[in-house]
Amino acid sequence: MLKGLMRNIRRSRAAFTVAALIVVASVAATANGARLDPLWWTDAPATTFRVDRQVSIDGQRYNLRVADDVTPRLSPADVQAIVLSRIGADGRIATISVVATRAAASVLERGAGSPLAPELDVGPVWVVRGTGRFVGRHTPLGVAEREAGSGFYMVDDRTGDVLGMGLP
Amino acid sequence: MRPLRNARKPSAGLTAAGMAGLVALTIAPSLSVSSENTTAAPAACTKASSYDKVTPHANADGARMKWVLRAMTAPDAASGGFTAQLILAGTNFYDTSQDWVELGATQGWQGQNIYTYYTAQGSASGGYSEQRITAITPSYGTTHRFAAFQRLGLPEYWASIDSNGYWSWPGKSPNTVAYLGGHETTCGEQAKVNRTYVSENEFRRLSDGVWVSAANGQLNSPQGYGSIAWCSSPVTFRHWMRSDLDPSLCS
Secondary structure, three states: HHHHHHHHHHHHHHHHHHHHHHHHHHHHHHHHHOOOOOOOOOOOOOOOEEEEEEEEEEEEEEEEEOOOOOOOOOOOOHHHHHHHHHHHHEEEEEEEEOOOOOOHHHHHHHHOOOOOOOHHHHHOOEEEEEEEEEEOOOOOOOOOOOEEEEEEEEEEEEOOEEEHHHHH | OOOOOOOOOOOOOOOOOOOOOOOOOOOOOOOEEEEOOOOOOOOOOOOEEEEEEEEOOOOOOEEEEEEEOOOEOOOHHHHOOOEEEEEEEOOOOOOOOOOOEEEEEEEOOOOEEEEEEEEEEOOOOOOOOEEOOOOOOOOOOEEEEEEEEEEEOEEEEEEEOOEEEEEOOOOOOOOOOOEEEEEEEEOOOOOOEEEEEEEEEEEOOOOOOOOOEEEOEEOOOOOOOEEEEEEEEEOOEEEEOOOOOOOOOEE
């Protein structure tokens, strides 16, 4: 009985410590003038795909993945054209995935950064990785553009607009 | 999902504009760095910028500026060009030219002539990425605070507008050894930026998280298409390019 009591006390202490850490972090975040977001201590859940297969469209052979919870408005061919118009007709698509949100998209491409609360649920988002001419133009004032032979694009399924890109 | 169908043939893409981007920085010692050019537009566009560069006088983990959004044009937007008002903070102890987090409002985004907020980052290893901020839309004549700062002691910087975080960039740590604020365009020969007044210019002191006003700054307009001038040196300033608004005013 005494052992059980001690175990419960230890558990309570651990729970209290975790709660205290969260409170302290929350206060610190507020002091920094920023709001907490769901991605603060954990990543978005991994996406599972109902479609995951090789396709061949207009001479481009790549892996197409469609998330379980997504019924996209655009077709892979639409997205392929959007990306090829930017990376050059000689570009090659390696994978095209469509996921529910920007949060899920950022899990697929770590170099894309992570959306915070206001941007988390924007989607569905197409994530395209390939090779070609990827150009980063928002470089520091007075510094040349960055260019690489591989990279990714993220396309908003609702509008066909490019939400983001990155390299390599 | 709709059935797969033939892809459209790609159009031009990001090619022509901005190819002559690498321009040596020059430090202008005078109060106003100005050289307007309104001659006929050349066939190609070149990148141009006007900015204040600050070297924090204490260890810093972020920077912020507040400015009024003004009308801009991006004549080469259809080919991927843009004109942007922005702040850019150096990260990982690197100069702003090598490793940075950037945040601002841009006219022209990924081939569309739209006006939107955005954020971008580059790393010393050569990586680069950019993201459009869609949750809010910029509006001319409104004043906003743009901040890039380290998140809670973690190796990530946040891009924040008006104290709301919109994007997190991992792999970014202090110090912010320098930061920039001003405008940039991919078509210096033709673009327009109405006079933009920067009313707040601060870095965040690493030791205690307090925001501190800049104690130094260098005004730069190396390509000569735009202009920048102090309002109250070395903190507040204004910058413009072919402005419709009186460039002598600080508002």
